[in-house]
Amino acid sequence: MKKLLAVIALQLLVAAVLVVGATPSTAVTCVPTQLAPCLKPIMNGSPPSSKCCSKLKEQKPCMCGYIKNPNFAKYVKSPGALKVAKACGVTIPKCK
Known part of the structure; x- marks a missing residue:
């Protein structure tokens, strides 16, 4: 159960990070689980795949x-998520 919750939390974090790279004119459905390809890089520091980066940009x-x-913010700003975003060339926005 703890591992499932950790995976879900990481997916949410990845989802938040992925949102940064998408084009505003493109209709996007905000689905944190689409960021699943970024889970391993966030968790273990491995380089993100092209699929991870494309999903990150799409979101x-x-x-x-x-x-x-509040359920997602702590994950989006985690060191692992920030590292993945940087590797993908995605900037985390400053939101009002």
Whole structure:
């Protein structure tokens, strides 16, 4: 159960990070589980895959929503998520 909760939490973190790179004109459905390809890199520091980076960029319009959600914010701003975002060339937005 703890591992499942950790995976879900990491997926939410990844989702928040992925939101940063998407184009605003593109309709995006904010689904944190789409960031699953980024879980391993966030957890173990391995380089993110191209699929992870593309999903991260695709979810960009969702990022501020994830950051404003107390359940997701701590994951989006975690050192692992920030490292993955940087490796993918995605900037975490400063949300109002």
